[in-house]
Amino acid sequence: MRKQAIANTLSPVPVLAFALAGVISALAFTNSAHAADVPRADLVNRKELRVCADPSDLPFSNQKGEGFENKIADIIADELKIPVAYTWYPKSLGFIRMTLAAKRCDLVIGWGQGDDIVLNTNAIYRSTSVLLYKKGTGLDGLETFADPRLKGKRIGVEQGTPGGNVVAANGLMSNVRGYRMNVDRRYFNPAEEMINDIRKGDVDAGVLWGPIGAYWATRGGEPLVVVPLLKEKVGGKISFRITMGVRNGDDAWKRQLNEIIRKRQGDIDKVLLDYGVPLLVDDDTSMEMVTKPRTTAAAGGSAAPAATAATPEQPAAAAP
Template sequence: MRKQALNVSFFSAPALALGITAAVSIFAFPIRSNAADVPKADLVNRQQLRVCADPADLPFSNEKAEGFENKIANIIGEELKLPVVYTWFPKATGFVRMTLGAKRCDLVIGWGQGDDQVLNTNAIYRSTSALIYKKGTGLDGVDSLADPRLQGKKIGAQQASAGATLAARYGLMSNVHGYPLMVDRRYANPAVDMINDIRKGEVDAGILWGPIAAYWASRDGVPLVVVPLVKDVGAARIAFRITMGVRNGDDAWKRQLNEVIRKRQGDIDKVLLDYGVPLLVDDDTSTEMITKPRTSATAEPAPAGSAATASSPAPAAATP
């Protein structure tokens, strides 16, 4: 499928706009109007699937289309019979403003449910934070941060993340080694730094967002143990629904994407499972894991007004 970065130029003429407004106000008669009767402008490009993505944020996306969000974009493009094109921008401060907000693209594949910077589609998956450690270092069998064997251990966690909050809840903060959360991943990768520190023994264990933990713990060195913290989901908000994001106001586009998600949920699940993403059933009261792709009949949309929403800033919402 064809993929390319888009270079778009934007022009504005505030002085001209003010002049026209003034001229119209002189000659216009008062007209009653109902805002509800005015159709919304459709800003979505209907000839291409224009995706906003990070150029260096594996396992999610990169310019070589190696991430699972790249694969999901291909599924969406295939279903809509549209070529996939990309606008690249790091998922750091200003991501939404410089991509969706600037109308350079129409879709973010992965975004935390509940962040009002975007209009969320139905969830494409629900996941949780995970514990990572090296086998044979005294932590074998640990599956909860409540395990007393973690007391006194040096724990890696990303600052201001859900994992760090959970570590604090269990009294582990005195020995936490912090890693930055919001960075330009073209130049730094704190998750990989944490994984490498665990392998070297400089950190005893780490807490990362499950999709990131599963991906990097199996690459570039001795495989590490990755344990989804399903026993700790009730202790703090660490399980999140991930949606697609569109511009606020693009309601028709959102509905179209919801239909694609419903129809292709099984294909999306297969991509996620192939990347080792810990998938939880879409039910806040359950910590049951999904181990095989769902069908359309079982892939129910997230309940409206769900409490399981991301409360961090945009990049953290994308990768809790």
């Protein structure tokens, strides 16, 4: 609106317009040159750890503090020696806009690396999608969606997910049953719905993001077989790093969190492993799995490698 008003005012006198444009350009160049010298306002509350979280999104978080992101928040708060305070909002459309961007909170515990809607910290873990099926249904030993035994089978897929891309690339879309992804999980739980359909035999196998699939496979009935997808050759990337997210511009806060992640990585790993999260080594060229918490790194270094295993199938174990 203001730009339009300036344009209307200057249009009858083009010489003056060009002169003003030159002044504005010069000022813009000067401001840009010195932008790095201007300190940004620190909007982070230093008296409590203000976490943006979903009130009903297990295994990640809930209002009872039962999710692994709740436990990781406790680790960060313990290191900072401050209490945790939550801002609750469903982690669906508008989540960042209504929480972090609105300055109601200062930290999202789990966010995908590379999404520029937030400023990413270093990764707190790397995981992959998992294949799920019921034991004794002719799929025992399954390791990949390329297995011919899946031809003609009913496959559960959350819509718009990397796991769905793998199913499509292997030519298995003709019998797919779709489940919604972006929902308010106070009222809908697509992952639990898929798990129950596999147990009932309405679906033969399914694919979910690893932390979700491994968690719900142990709840509500017979445990399902959980197979981390380590051997897929088609369908694109299915393993991703998960970071913490802060507001763009909160660079000092990001650096402080990175130091805490480095220092407490072993504690974070233990929480994740306790919840059955399929953890991968932090190396995009490897699909080896982490089986023990990484040790604390020496100052300035990275976390020492943990014990790893390449065995794809892991029995579902009850998480906390």
